[in-house]
Amino acid sequence: MPVYRSTPIAPSEITGAALYARRRDFIKAAGLGAIAGALGVRAGLAAAEQERGKRIEGIVKSSFSLDPLNEKATPFDKITGYNNFYEFGPDKDSPLKHAHRLRTRPWTVLVEGEVKRPLTFSVEDILKWALPEERVYRMRCVEGWSMVVPWVGFPLNELIKRAEITGNAKFVEFWSLADPEQMPYVRTPFLDWPYTEALRLDEAMHPLTILAAGLYGEVLPNQNGAPLRLVVPWKYGFKGAKSIVKIRFVARQPQTVWTKAGPDEYGFYSNVNPDVDHPRWSQATERRLGEFFKRKTLPFNGYAGQVAQLYAGMDLRKFF
Amino acid sequence: MKTASGRAFNPAFSPTPNQLAAVKTALFAVALIPLASLAYGGFNDGLGANPIEFVTRQTGTWTFNFLLITLTVTPLRALSGQHWLLRLRRMLGLFCFFYAALHFTTYLWLDQFFDIDAIARDIVKRPFITVGFAAFSLLLPLAATSSNRAIRRLGGKRWQALHRSVYLTGILAAAHYFWLVKATALIYPLIYAGLLAILLGWRAKKRIASYGPFPEKAGASLRPIRFFRSRP
Numbered sequence: 001m002p003v004y005r006s007t008p009i010a011p012s013e014i015t016g017a018a019l020y021a022r023r024r025d026f027i028k029a030a031g032l033g034a035i036a037g038a039l040g041v042r043a044g045l046a047a048a049e050q051e052r053g054k055r056i057e058g059i060v061k062s063s064f065s066l067d068p069l070n071e072k073a074t075p076f077d078k079i080t081g082y083n084n085f086y087e088f089g090p091d092k093d094s095p096l097k098h099a100h101r102l103r104t105r106p107w108t109v110l111v112e113g114e115v116k117r118p119l120t121f122s123v124e125d126i127l128k129w130a131l132p133e134e135r136v137y138r139m140r141c142v143e144g145w146s147m148v149v150p151w152v153g154f155p156l157n158e159l160i161k162r163a164e165i166t167g168n169a170k171f172v173e174f175w176s177l178a179d180p181e182q183m184p185y186v187r188t189p190f191l192d193w194p195y196t197e198a199l200r201l202d203e204a205m206h207p208l209t210i211l212a213a214g215l216y217g218e219v220l221p222n223q224n225g226a227p228l229r230l231v232v233p234w235k236y237g238f239k240g241a242k243s244i245v246k247i248r249f250v251a252r253q254p255q256t257v258w259t260k261a262g263p264d265e266y267g268f269y270s271n272v273n274p275d276v277d278h279p280r281w282s283q284a285t286e287r288r289l290g291e292f293f294k295r296k297t298l299p300f301n302g303y304a305g306q307v308a309q310l311y312a313g314m315d316l317r318k319f320f
Numbered sequence: 321m322k323t324a325s326g327r328a329f330n331p332a333f334s335p336t337p338n339q340l341a342a343v344k345t346a347l348f349a350v351a352l353i354p355l356a357s358l359a360y361g362g363f364n365d366g367l368g369a370n371p372i373e374f375v376t377r378q379t380g381t382w383t384f385n386f387l388l389i390t391l392t393v394t395p396l397r398a399l400s401g402q403h404w405l406l407r408l409r410r411m412l413g414l415f416c417f418f419y420a421a422l423h424f425t426t427y428l429w430l431d432q433f434f435d436i437d438a439i440a441r442d443i444v445k446r447p448f449i450t451v452g453f454a455a456f457s458l459l460l461p462l463a464a465t466s467s468n469r470a471i472r473r474l475g476g477k478r479w480q481a482l483h484r485s486v487y488l489t490g491i492l493a494a495a496h497y498f499w500l501v502k503a504t505a506l507i508y509p510l511i512y513a514g515l516l517a518i519l520l521g522w523r524a525k526k527r528i529a530s531y532g533p534f535p536e537k538a539g540a541s542l543r544p545i546r547f548f549r550s551r552p
Contacts, residue, residue, distance in 0.1 A: 077369075078369040081368070081369055082368065082369035082370060086504040090504050090505040090507065090508075091505075092368065092369070092370070093368065145370055145373070188504075188507070190503045190504045190505075190506055190507075191503060191504055261502075261503045262503065277445075280446055280447070280448055280499065280500070281442075281446060282438070282441070282442070282446075287370065287372065287373075289369045289370055290369075293433070294433070
């Protein structure tokens with residue numbers, strides 16, 4: 001079998017990743033689009049760029065996915081063009097505009113806290129642990145809209161199995177990247193950066209909880225939280241931390257970025273619940289993107305059968 | 321050139337009736353651009369992934385924009401001496417009402433689908449809806465008394481007193497905006513509230529200045545304060 005090799009590129013010719021990520025700003029600022037474009041093509045071998053839009057091989061179906069006959073997946077351009085990712089700006093279209101600055105390779109995830117020893121995994125290693133599964137889940141935003149996303153990922157418990165946690169570990173904390181070079185809006189004081197989220201250990205172990213690395217069969221677009229994000233389909237979307245760089249096991253229930261920002265508005269659990277209103281709006285209905293009429297919101301976002309027992313005996317109004 | 325009063329002569333521009341009509345027509349057309357762009361987006365799939373939210377936001381934003389523009393007329397006129405600007409104020413105020421009505425209709429029709437129960441609950445329970453509804457309600461009498469006939473019937477003084485309620489509407493609109501956004505988007509209501517504060521602050525400063533100076537010398541305060549011009 002012939003082996004094809006591309007012409008080698010001298011290290012001096014390779015644009016630094018930091019400069020490369022800012023290339024669009026550079027083009028805008030200097031107005032040298034054509035020249036920069038030509039340089040960009042030559043330098044376009046950056047590993048992060050190679051990942052963009054790549055098909056993920058060997059995806060297996062999952063019985064946890066929604067039935068496409070009942071609920072159709074939201075179109076790709078809506079899932080990737082309507083995002084809350086405040087590190088990249090305050091508007092729904094800001095992430096699409098600015099997330100190209102994110103460098104998703106090289107990327108490592110530090111696992112620490114209540115573990116025998118802290119471990120650092122590269123994202124390439126993590127993606128080899130389990131077969132990529134397609135999980136078509138509902139995604140309900142706390143703001144009152146929803147979509148259906150065909151995620152590609154694997155159960156978070158695959159990571160927890162490898163983390164060698166101690167008996168003290170009761171909660172898992174997820175830390176997102178907060179690099180002002182790549183994420184311009186972490187310079188604004190509107191959230192207490194870095195973005196952190198957390199789950200109870202049994203929630204994190206639940207087979208519905210996944211780390212997603214793709215959607216629609218492709219490598220996860222940056223604006224959706226590349227290279228690795230949390231997806232917990234029975235909770236409001238903001239619980240799903242994006243672009244995770246650190247996972248910490250802790251003994252006590254940690255503060256999360258949104259409970260710090262509004263303790264009466266965003267609870268630790270934040271399970272989707274049509275009967276518990278947000279203080280400023282009702283959660284009884286939702287607008288599925290692409291639909292004209294509002295839908296009724298389902299308890300636990302329609303996953304009550306799988307997860308309600310995790311909260312047996314708890315007052316869901318108190319632990320909202 | 322100086323006038324008799326010693327102030328710099330200001331050759332105030334005063335448009336002829338034809339010129340004024342042309343300016344008003346142009347302004348009318350420009351003020352309809354936001355609506356036209358929404359309509360264009362609606363027919364060309366240009367309203368984003370959540371069109372109803374987009375329309376609600378755009379109509380709300382343009383209501384506030386026209387409110388601020390309307391409140392700018394008086395300071396601008398005072399600072400520039402271009403008194404004819406006053407003749408555009410009614411149209412600007414009515415456009416504020418027009419976009420407010422579209423905003424409210426979007427909420428009633430597209431967002432809540434005339435679910436009167438849900439709307440009533442919203443108005444009572446959600447502070448940002450309560451305040452927004454109050455702001456819209458305050459605009460209704462102003463729109464209703466915008467004609468020359470209404471001004472004559474009310475009398476200038478009372479008409480002006482009624483229309484000063486627009487300052488309260490501005491404050492309610494700012495509160496509505498603050499209450500509805502998340503912490504991460506606070507920058508927008510902060511900008512609007514800042515502009516409103518400048519426009520209202522200018523009026524407050526002028527009002528305070530018109531009260532005249534306080535007596536400065538100690539001797540002046542020893543004299544009894546005169547309540548009445550003559551003995552009652």
